[in-house]
Amino acid sequence: MRTKRITPEERERAFKSLRKPDVEEKQRLHVRYHVEDFDVNDRPRRFLEAFAAILKHSNYRMALEHFIRMSAKCSRCAVSCQVYQATGDLKDIPCYRSELLLSVYRRHFTYGGMLKGRLLGDPGLTDEKIQEMAESFWNCTACRRCSIDCPSGIDHGLITHLGRYILSEIGIAPRALVVSTREQLEGATGNTSAIPVPALTDTLEFLEEDMLEEKQVEIKFPIDVEGSEYVFFPAVSDFLMEAETLMGIAAVFTATGDSWTTGTGYFDGINYGLFYSDRMLERIVKKIDAETRRLKGKKVLIGECGHASRSAKYFLPTYCGGKDAYPVINIMEYTYEVFKNGRLKLDPNIVTEKVAYHDPCNIARQGWIIDKPREILKAFCKNYVEMTPSGSNNICCGGGGGTVSIDEIRPYRTTIGGKLKADQIRRSGCHYLVAPCANCKKQLRELVEDQKIPVEVVGLHDLIYKAIIFDDSLKVKKIPAEAGTGEEGK
Amino acid sequence: MEHLLEFARGPLFRLSFALMVLGLLRILALDLFELYRAYRQAGDKTVPWGKTTLKALEWLVPIRKVFVNRPVYSVFSILFHIGLLLVPIFLYAHVKLWQDDLGLPWLTLSYKWAYGLTLLTIITGLALIVGRIANRTSSFLSRKQDYLWPIALLIPFVTGFICAHLGVGPKAYQALMLIHILAGELIFVLMPFTKIAHCVLMPLSQYVAAVAWKFPPDTDDKVCTTLNKKGEPV
Ligand code: SF4
Ligand code: SF4
Numbered sequence: 001m002r003t004k005r006i007t008p009e010e011r012e013r014a015f016k017s018l019r020k021p022d023v024e025e026k027q028r029l030h031v032r033y034h035v036e037d038f039d040v041n042d043r044p045r046r047f048l049e050a051f052a053a054i055l056k057h058s059n060y061r062m063a064l065e066h067f068i069r070m071s072a073k074c075s076r077c078a079v080s081c082q083v084y085q086a087t088g089d090l091k092d093i094p095c096y097r098s099e100l101l102l103s104v105y106r107r108h109f110t111y112g113g114m115l116k117g118r119l120l121g122d123p124g125l126t127d128e129k130i131q132e133m134a135e136s137f138w139n140c141t142a143c144r145r146c147s148i149d150c151p152s153g154i155d156h157g158l159i160t161h162l163g164r165y166i167l168s169e170i171g172i173a174p175r176a177l178v179v180s181t182r183e184q185l186e187g188a189t190g191n192t193s194a195i196p197v198p199a200l201t202d203t204l205e206f207l208e209e210d211m212l213e214e215k216q217v218e219i220k221f222p223i224d225v226e227g228s229e230y231v232f233f234p235a236v237s238d239f240l241m242e243a244e245t246l247m248g249i250a251a252v253f254t255a256t257g258d259s260w261t262t263g264t265g266y267f268d269g270i271n272y273g274l275f276y277s278d279r280m281l282e283r284i285v286k287k288i289d290a291e292t293r294r295l296k297g298k299k300v301l302i303g304e305c306g307h308a309s310r311s312a313k314y315f316l317p318t319y320c321g322g323k324d325a326y327p328v329i330n331i332m333e334y335t336y337e338v339f340k341n342g343r344l345k346l347d348p349n350i351v352t353e354k355v356a357y358h359d360p361c362n363i364a365r366q367g368w369i370i371d372k373p374r375e376i377l378k379a380f381c382k383n384y385v386e387m388t389p390s391g392s393n394n395i396c397c398g399g400g401g402g403t404v405s406i407d408e409i410r411p412y413r414t415t416i417g418g419k420l421k422a423d424q425i426r427r428s429g430c431h432y433l434v435a436p437c438a439n440c441k442k443q444l445r446e447l448v449e450d451q452k453i454p455v456e457v458v459g460l461h462d463l464i465y466k467a468i469i470f471d472d473s474l475k476v477k478k479i480p481a482e483a484g485t486g487e488e489g490k
Numbered sequence: 491m492e493h494l495l496e497f498a499r500g501p502l503f504r505l506s507f508a509l510m511v512l513g514l515l516r517i518l519a520l521d522l523f524e525l526y527r528a529y530r531q532a533g534d535k536t537v538p539w540g541k542t543t544l545k546a547l548e549w550l551v552p553i554r555k556v557f558v559n560r561p562v563y564s565v566f567s568i569l570f571h572i573g574l575l576l577v578p579i580f581l582y583a584h585v586k587l588w589q590d591d592l593g594l595p596w597l598t599l600s601y602k603w604a605y606g607l608t609l610l611t612i613i614t615g616l617a618l619i620v621g622r623i624a625n626r627t628s629s630f631l632s633r634k635q636d637y638l639w640p641i642a643l644l645i646p647f648v649t650g651f652i653c654a655h656l657g658v659g660p661k662a663y664q665a666l667m668l669i670h671i672l673a674g675e676l677i678f679v680l681m682p683f684t685k686i687a688h689c690v691l692m693p694l695s696q697y698v699a700a701v702a703w704k705f706p707p708d709t710d711d712k713v714c715t716t717l718n719k720k721g722e723p724v
Contacts, residue, residue, distance in 0.1 A: 057713050061524065066694065069687045079559040079560060090626070090627065096630070151555070153695025155702060282708075315705070318532070318704065318706075
């Protein structure tokens, strides 16, 4: 899928840096994202030390050894990458980006490379190369679309992932991600949005009141219920920004009567470790395990969020007990199951507008969740349209790989990263764009705003909430006074 | 000249062939070993083997992949590879060389097929070189070896074609034959150390990519210890 290249003006806007010149000077780093102060001396040596330590304790060497022998330099991947398609800048070709790190590996960690380097007097890794990696690895959204059509099987998402991990070990990582992760792991609130527990419970109570009023059903957000079937971890930002999605999920559980709970010990599904550091990935995943254990839950339930789902599903077994780890499911899998079994009823006459579905890379690329949400949507949305390409070959929203959380690069995301997606959305002519992922939702909203596309970005459960049909037995006869209009109780 | 030809055809051929086989076996074994070790270390061992195998097959017989990206290049590349594989292995003149020694039965290409396939390989090979130069993205990515390899691979094809199908004098024939054999042997020796190693590694690519995302457990602590970062705040 090709797109019109960006104009020089768009390029200028997209790459405009908000960083102060004196900070850039001091950090000797020219990137578009803010970076906390770090030790700027001796970067190449420290980079190589970190690289060596990571290689020693990981499986990356296997992949790198294979990739350096395989690369065909055929540039098929250039056609797949939404970033290259938008910029047309040769340095955005996935294979070029990966070669940045592969060449460091070849030069410093293979015998042939070391020998050749010595013979040719090649100085090896330099500050300039680190600068280039620091820039390039955050231009990539780690969406892994390019890997599907690489005959050499090179996984550029993996290399971006590793490159960012090594860079973060020498202090080069987007401040936005680091600060949130610090709060999540070491802060008083223990979550990336810094929501204190009282604020959480207040919010949930407030939503319960709202739902009672709207649906005349007592829809609850169970809190700290031990022994529940599902312990719920949404992207914590949903509590602030995606009330409709949460209400939809609560409504589904009310309709089915299955047990679920949110834990006050830890209630954040977000894992920025997946985007910049395996060490953080591990620590965050362990918090999910600990909370599920504390609550004696049976399964981990992740909300509408792609990276949260992927990091829990694939890394809970990695770091927390292999096949004995808690099973992880995404809320859409649950909803699909109960819908198929006839335990969830949806009114097909509510959502009549055109609806399209956006596949979040983190759950669709490897073919995990693709058809289930579509089946649900098609069953109750009269006017469902498909965007192509889709499914495991989908086009990234443009905010993948954690870039959506870096506010200062919004112009980059909405003019370059999301350009292909914007074209696609425009062509679909949809009214509702269903994006079951906290990151995709934020990016797509900014994208359609900046690109002036009249579309409403929603979650799957937002629409379900609109159309859900409750059993008559669940309807309350009389709404309690204090929850009624909200006036009397205040 | 006769002696030289004999030497190239005899001991030198056997040596280079053995080096190729051993070299390729070595990297294949190393790759497989690394793959096995990574899998053993992985905390999560649920690799979708079936799906991965399908993906690997899809690339070995890349019919479904052709028209997705860069279709013209892909078609030429596939035809080139077919020629590269079939001609040296099934050419009557080649087969005869070892069949006399071993006496094993072996399929051979008919004259017409050999003629056609050799020509096809030469044409597609040249087209790939031209395509690489002309295409903005691939010429940007290309290293020296990406141009040298197709040229090197075409030398035995061109010389062989001239010797077999175009009438040349005996002197020229011998010289061309010598180039033919020596070029082939050089290719044998270099194969394991260059990108041509993909001839044995290619089937493993999809498995490598799948297992690469399976990390070993408890690396946070180990990396921290190695880098002297234990107890450091986030
Ligand atoms: S498709 Fe694969 S081999 Fe071809 S240029 Fe891209 S990364 Fe390299
Ligand atoms: S992972 Fe996505 S953004 Fe990154 S190089 Fe590949 S296609 Fe482009």
